[in-house]
Amino acid sequence: MSEEALREELVALGASLFQRGFSVGSAGNISVRLPDGYLMTPTNSCLGRLEAARISKLDLAWNHVGGDRPTKEVFLHRAFLEARPDAGAVVHLHSTHATALSCLDGAIPPLTPYFVMRAGREVPLIPYYRPGDAAMEPAIREAARRAKAVLLANHGPVICGPSLTDAVNAAEELEEAAKLALLLRGANPRLLTPAQVDDLLRTFG
């Protein structure tokens, strides 16, 4: 897909996430890997009102080379995109249910196959760091080597996918899984067994 088409897709998917309440105000940010660098949502931008021409562009060394200044949370994206060559895009949200779980123990059990297919075997909980604390990046990078998604304690989820559409779908699936986990808290739900999780990961990668 061309950079121009990816910019348009980013605008459309950002608006879709915003309109359905996955992101409010200027919360949340999205990045996309390009052959010559990265696209990133701008600092203080609202996902519901992105403009294709103003989306930040960074070169392969993460220097800002075009558009508005990138999100202050650029390091979350850098940690994932550098740790995971399979990540074509990264979505970070402050979506309600995943953020609620990030204030608890962060556990999202394997309730549905689609969550396991999108997020994998585990979603590590990264300890709390003050926004902008440089120590957060190595912690995320370490977890991203073994996981496609993390929960930042008292903050929200970060998840990647092979393409922009995949990453957005994965972020939505993660939020739904967190919602189910909260709805079923205190109940005794039937979880997928380790063998069922293995079978899903073998079959769908």
Ligand code: ZN
């Ligand atoms: Zn954030």
